Amino acid sequence: MSPDERGAGRAADPASALGPTGALERLLTLVLAGLVRDEDELLGDLAEARAGVAASRGERAARRWWWGQALRAVPRLGWHDLVHRPAMALLGLAGFVGWVALTSVAYTASWFPTVNQSYDMAHPVLPRLSDVIVATTAAGVWNLLAAALVGAGTALLARRARLVPGLVSAALMALISARHAFYIVYGPGTCATSPDGSVETCSLELGAWSDDVVVPVLWQLPTMMILLPVATVLGGLAVVARVRAHRARGQAAPPR
């Protein structure tokens, strides 16, 4: 952008060219705000340059320019803070440990609707399909809720670039979700045998870590590998939005 364009940008109507106009633009703005230490610097530069492009080439070109710049900035900003601020990576790691602790509740708490039944070989008791669906849904939703809590918690603790630690947690969650079936397992567990070698009882387990994975990886990959990071980022974004709203209210309030 030339100095003339910059000057034209100053003269342009700020309301028409400066701020994000659509819901997606507002969401991307929120993501950018969550990745930087000083959102005024980056978002202000984007807004100022956008006004210049709008004045010289029109609003459509300006919007295209803004999207291009904003999308290119997201990975660079996230990577920058991860590499240059090790505390962010450590906070993300702590968030992941917290998430593991939270999800383990689903398999240990008595009130959680996982299904554990025993049967003998003569009278197998298989769970009803509705029980399977309830257990699967409850465990899956709990995992996602825990991810969102971790995203929000790490965003609260990181005083700037609030989304960055959550990216570490989300990446680790996605990684482990590819290795373990932690959200539904449906199959025969271990069988106990008597001293003479005959089978006494066998257990059937649902909703816990197990090698008896019936739900194929093809089901798990597109759900948990995508949804866990999304839930983590949404939790972080909620905190970023709240902090920004709080700050805006503080700036709008008249000085006492």
Add this chain to the structure above:
Amino acid sequence: MLLAVARHDGSAYGLLVREEVSAERGRELSVGATYTTLSRLETKGLLTSRTTDPLPVRGGRSRREYRLTTAGHQVLAAERERAARRWGSAPQWGPA
């Protein structure tokens, strides 16, 4: 990047630096790259910054204006000396 800040010492901000560097390199530097580089130079102690009051042209957001520190000036001076030494002994090619 340091040279661009030095040219507008005290009033250099991201967009201005980006334009200078883009013109110098002959291709557009992204806003994100400018932001992260300036941030890193400040962390290294080569730049210092201050924020301005909110400006209408930026949708009510402030600017962060950069200035070279003493260490930044020293780095630039050393770089200039190195370049002069490198090119000083080279013969002149083409019309002078």
